[in-house]
Amino acid sequence: MGRLEAVKQVFLAYLKAELIRSHGLVIGVLSLSVWLSLFIAPLLLFRPPGVPLERVSGLALTAVMIFIAYSVATWDWAWELRWLMFHGVLEHVIVSGSSILLLYAGVIPVSLLWYGVSVGASALLLTVFLGPPAISLAHPATLAVAVLTMVVVLLAYAMLLGATTIGVGSAGPVLELVGFILPIATGGLVPLSYMPKALQALALATPFSYPAELIRYSLGVSNTVLPLWETEVIGVVYSAIFLMMAYALFRIQLRRLLKEGVRTVSMW
Numbered sequence: 001m002g003r004l005e006a007v008k009q010v011f012l013a014y015l016k017a018e019l020i021r022s023h024g025l026v027i028g029v030l031s032l033s034v035w036l037s038l039f040i041a042p043l044l045l046f047r048p049p050g051v052p053l054e055r056v057s058g059l060a061l062t063a064v065m066i067f068i069a070y071s072v073a074t075w076d077w078a079w080e081l082r083w084l085m086f087h088g089v090l091e092h093v094i095v096s097g098s099s100i101l102l103l104y105a106g107v108i109p110v111s112l113l114w115y116g117v118s119v120g121a122s123a124l125l126l127t128v129f130l131g132p133p134a135i136s137l138a139h140p141a142t143l144a145v146a147v148l149t150m151v152v153v154l155l156a157y158a159m160l161l162g163a164t165t166i167g168v169g170s171a172g173p174v175l176e177l178v179g180f181i182l183p184i185a186t187g188g189l190v191p192l193s194y195m196p197k198a199l200q201a202l203a204l205a206t207p208f209s210y211p212a213e214l215i216r217y218s219l220g221v222s223n224t225v226l227p228l229w230e231t232e233v234i235g236v237v238y239s240a241i242f243l244m245m246a247y248a249l250f251r252i253q254l255r256r257l258l259k260e261g262v263r264t265v266s267m268w
Contacts, residue, residue, distance in 0.1 A: 036126075040129050052134065053130045054132055054133065054134035055134045056130055057127070057130035057131050057134065058221050059216075060126055060130065061126055062216050062219060062221050063188070063190070064118075064119070064122045065122075066215065068118050068122075070154070072114065073158045074161065076110070077162075081162040081166070134220075135221055136219065136220045138217075138219065138220035139217065139220075143219070145235070146211050146214035146217075147215075149239045150215065152239040153208060153211055153243075155243060155246075156246035157246070159243075159249070159250040163246070163252070164253075166250075185203065186203040187200075187203045187208075192204070192209060193222055194222075200225055204225075207235070211235055213226075217231075
């Protein structure tokens, strides 16, 4: 019961502090709307002739869904560990014998709330400017696999950033590479079938492209460049390996922290 109460208090603290008192939900939606407007403008200007606006809107919505998922894993999950270190909370949690997972159990519901509101606001904005997104639940089983692999990849990605933060006090270079370059270069924003062969090969060499490809396929937005069964099998296996490697690195850095103490934390 004590652990459930701790999770509840963490959830309420984040809900009040991040979304209500600091107006984080309102400010976040407004900033997302501005960013999305800048994203929509070139889609309208450079849309190939004959391509329906609804299809462009569908591609844009899936891109936003994937990008926001990366953002949640970065700023809510990985950067939460940095915040705990920066404010001295991590040492208190470790000394008290509590688990860091109790904190994350309270953070994740807030993350899901923010994700749902963000995707809903994005869909509304795309509908106004481009038209209703042309997406549908074409393959429910594939969507289940896609969501599973995406969650595993995001957890591994957050652990990778967290391990870097514990190890060197900063995750800036890793964040720039993994958080912004890889989602674009690995098909996070654009279907692999639209990308040059060289970038397709690069994308398929990483675990990030497979859940993105499966999400778009399951929603009827685009086809996968590899056979569907191959994309699913490689995606599941690759994401599991990525998670195990990231977890092992995180454990190594956590043991170093217990021996050497908490490093000075910086943003970059």
